[in-house]
Amino acid sequence: MAQQAYVSETVGDGKGPKRPGSRLRRLAQRLFSGWRGDPRIWRRGIVLAVLALLLALVMLLHSRIPNQVGNLGSLTETFLPWLGLIVPLLLLCALIRKSATALLAILLPVIVWLNLFGGLLFDRTGTGGDLMVATHNVNADNPDPSATARAVASSGADVLALEEIPNTAVPVYEKALAPTYRYHAVVGTVGLWSTYPMSDVHAVDIKLGWERAMRATVATPKGPIAVYVAHLPSVRVKMAAGFTARQRDKSADALGEAIAGESLKRVVLLGDLNGTMNDRSLNAVTSQMRSTQGAAGSGFGFSWPASFPMARIDQIMVKGVEPRSSWTLPRTGSDHLPVAARVKLDTSS
Known part of the structure; x- marks a missing residue:
């Protein structure tokens, strides 16, 4: 059986x-125990x-x-x-x-x-692009400017903007970046380095009394583009005065006016604007340009402070070109993170 x-x-x-x-x-x-019938x-x-x-x-x-x-x-x-x-x-x-x-x-x-x-x-990054650009507020008190310069140069950016460069550190940045970038110009506390020829370099008056903004024409293989570098005044949060941003707002208006009068159709703005794209006080700039992070980035792209980023105040903005991707670079000796973007200059196809 x-x-x-x-x-x-x-x-x-x-x-x-x-x-x-x-x-x-x-x-x-x-x-939810006890919710039913109560x-x-x-x-x-x-x-x-x-x-x-x-x-x-x-x-x-x-x-x-x-x-x-x-x-x-x-x-x-x-x-x-x-x-x-x-x-x-x-x-x-x-x-x-x-x-x-x-x-x-x-x-x-x-x-x-x-x-x-x-x-x-969501991830909005795309592929391709004719030009890679980057910007970094290097911090005037940076303990190792040479290492910072080498770090951002290794990103592969064709055009690099630096802000908050003290006069004493200019030779250090020039020496460290020379092997990567053949062309460069420094105006006041901002500078622009490029693998392509530069011309028509001059300061941009942002109503400060000293130079913290510049403009240059970069001759890319796809034709000339206008590149602006700007470091708008810092803002502070004070108990008595609140958010002190009046000087920043005045400079933003002046920068927006300069960009609006630009003769070239393709414009790239690189810099520390000390404000986010939501801040209405930057409308003079944001109303006529696109943020690469908002158009082709992944996440919020916060850049400051580097130790715990809470806001994106370092911006790459464009007009007449198409953002393809945008991201933050690894931390350096600065209190800001570098930001980079790849853009498409030939928008005819």
Whole structure:
């Protein structure tokens, strides 16, 4: 007589491997235990709901926040993406309070944030390009300018802009970059190095009283382009005065006016603008040029401070050319990260 084999299975003994799905279900059950049939879930968390609505309004109407008092609008716009970090905190509080009203309200800032910055979460980089450009605020107090110069030169950039170069360090940068770049010019505290010939080099008046911006024509194999290098004045956050950016704003207007009067159709702006693309005070520049990071980058591309980047204030902007890719370079001895981009000059095809 054939002997039957019986297979027994132990279910739910707690000794077998736990599936991730079951863990999530148990967590959800614990979080939402006691919610069903409790009418108070709609009455609790009204304060949280109001805070969520206010957060959504700040992000949605950031351009309406006045700058008259401490440049509050520009300050908000500088760190606008980081307001999204408030959402998880509100969500946690809503779960603890067991408030359905707060949970629904939190959807609003989520939708607004995704509308503003959701596109930056995806990789927009392309391939190809006729020219690679890079810019770096090297920091006047850089402990090793020679190493910094070699690092950015090794990126392969055809055109390199440097800002915040002290007079005493100019020979150091010139010597370190000479093997890579045949042509260069330094105007005040900014400089431009190129593998292609340069002409019509001159300072750009950004209403400072000293030279922190320049312009040059670079003769690329695809034809001439106008390259601007600028280091706009720094901004500070002070308890008494708020976001002190008046001089930066004045210089941005002057830079925008110079670019608007440019005779060449293809223009590249490299530099430390001490402001983000969301900052309305840079409209004189941003309204007529495209950010390579926004058009062809991956992520937010934060460049400052180098130790923990929180804002992209170092910019590569273009007009009359097509951005193909944009990225940050490895950290150097500066407090800024270098940024680079590859652009297509021949846009006829």
